Amino acid sequence: MCVNYVTVKRHELDLFNTVAAPDAQWPAETWQDYAAPIIRRGVQGARETLIGTFGMVPQKSIPAGVKKFSTMNAKSETVGSKRSFSKPWRQGQLCLVPMAGFYEPNWETGEHVRWRIGMADQALFAVAGLWRDTVDIEGAPGFSFTQLTVNADDHPLMRRFHKPDQEKRSLVIVPASQYDDWLDCGDPEFARAFLTLYPSELMAAVPAPKK
DSSP states (O other): OOOOEEEOOGGGGGGGTOOOOTTOOOOSEEOTTOEEEEEEEOTTSSEEEEEEEESSSOGGGSOTTSOOOOOSEEETTTTTTSTTTHHHHHTTOEEEEEEEEEEEEEOTTSSOEEEEEEETTOOOEEEEEEEEEEEOTTSOEEEEEEEEEEEOTTOTTGGGBSOTTSOOEEEOEEOGGGHHHHHTOOOHHHHGGGOOOOOGGGEEEEEOOOO
16 A cells, blocks of 8 residues: 655645645655645635645554554545544545655566556546544644555556555545545545545556665
């Protein structure tokens, strides 16, 4: 599942009808516990940009002595039952995670090769996510988020990634025409209707090994 993706630039948020705070900062690529912009429905009804940390439960929030676990991705099949995700899911804390592309490992050569996946027309896009409020160890408030995934064993493109013996998964890419429908969906059962695979013919993937 996706643990690394290319974030959008500040000016590119205009394409999602939202803006970021003037002092907000985030890296060009993000990984676990890195900052990145997400989009949710604001209290005034407009789309709102928050800067959250990637991973629903930040690693530094996991108590000492507890084995570290990843919450960067939430499986659609268990999002309503897993403790890390169930409350935000029930409360309809849905968000969009805007990006230019995401990375997955391809093992078709017998070795791990990082590939970049995005839109065939190279357009920016957004994936379905969940957000939650957080408080760091110093008591400062913030936000964290996760991305929703679905099984992709039969997807022509996404089934090419991860090791041969692993289940194939894909991020849930939300069509631009459905952004507001997703953000406004307060019923978790109805929200499941959005958790589908994106058409492979509208996607593209190329090798992108780390330098």
